[in-house]
Amino acid sequence: MSNLYKVVFVLGPPGSGKGTQCALIQKNFGLVHLSAGDLLREEQESKSQYGQLIAEHIRNGTIVPVAITCALLENAMKASGDCAGFLIDGFPRNQDNLDGWQKNMADKVDVKFTLYLSCKVDVCVSRCLNRKQGRADDNEESLRKRIHTYNTQTYPIIEYYEKLGLVREVATCRDTDEVYTDIEKIFKEAGF
Numbered sequence: 239m240s241n242l243y244k245v246v247f248v249l250g251p252p253g254s255g256k257g258t259q260c261a262l263i264q265k266n267f268g269l270v271h272l273s274a275g276d277l278l279r280e281e282q283e284s285k286s287q288y289g290q291l292i293a294e295h296i297r298n299g300t301i302v303p304v305a306i307t308c309a310l311l312e313n314a315m316k317a318s319g320d321c322a323g324f325l326i327d328g329f330p331r332n333q334d335n336l337d338g339w340q341k342n343m344a345d346k347v348d349v350k351f352t353l354y355l356s357c358k359v360d361v362c363v364s365r366c367l368n369r370k371q372g373r374a375d376d377n378e379e380s381l382r383k384r385i386h387t388y389n390t391q392t393y394p395i396i397e398y399y400e401k402l403g404l405v406r407e408v409a410t411c412r413d414t415d416e417v418y419t420d421i422e423k424i425f426k427e428a429g430f
């Protein structure tokens with residue numbers, strides 16, 4: 239039996255429902271949900287030496303250098319104990335994320351596929367503006383920047399995995415339950 243961590247990346251525009259769907263997958267399949275954005279927000283709040291740098295990137299919708307994010311992800315994976323695998327939400331978000339992951343993690347993990355949650359931009363923006371979680375980047379100006387970063391830097395990463403036959407796309411401009419029904423099939427077919 240392989241000792242490699244099983245990993246599913248979860249990507250999609252801001253507000254497409256990554257966190258919402260990961261919570262359901264975690265509950266029903268026993269994979270551990272690790273949101274790169276949540277880990278960075280926790281690091282920022284912990285008076286880390288990187289706090290200011292992380293806060294600036296989050297406000298500007300730009301991407302934190304991979305050394306920081308990859309270390310947070312690896313530490314969280316090590317701290318998780320036995321589980322069915324990991325849902326890595328919001329990573330790899332750009333070429334720097336992908337390069338850093340390949341360099342440090344490629345030989346420790348088995349990437350099963352990338353779950354791509356697709357959704358129209360206007361629906362995503364409206365969901366974020368109504369989210370009411372007090373996020374510093376859920377405002378119109380930050381959202382414009384986050385969507386620009388998604389279109390120019392994250393979508394090319396989805397295309398990279400698509401060329402490898404590793405993308406499973408689910409449209410999320412529908413009720414949460416309908417979206418999850420499609421996702422459940424994908425995870426069952428993948429043997430989870």
Ligand SMILES: Nc1ncnc2c1ncn2[C@@H]1O[C@H](COP(=O)(O)OP(=O)(O)OP(=O)(O)O)[C@@H](O)[C@H]1O
Pocket residue numbers: 250251252253254255256257258259275328365366368369410411412413414415417
């Ligand atoms: N299918 C859905 N229908 C309606 N609202 C939804 C749906 N999925 C998620 N939401 C709501 O939209 C908001 C954003 O969802 P969520 O936080 O899961 O998105 P996300 O992709 O993780 O966003 P981000 O990239 O900004 O972290 C939340 O308020 C959530 O409750």
Ligand SMILES: Nc1ccn([C@H]2C[C@H](O)[C@@H](COP(=O)(O)O)O2)c(=O)n1
Pocket residue numbers: 252273274275276278295296299300301302303307327328329330331335375384
């Ligand atoms: N790989 C990542 C993931 C997230 N961030 C930063 C920049 C994002 O705009 C912000 C919020 O992420 P979300 O919770 O929306 O997934 O966190 C990053 O720099 N690198």
Ligand SMILES: [Mg+2]
Pocket residue numbers: 256257273275
């Ligand atoms: Mg999220």
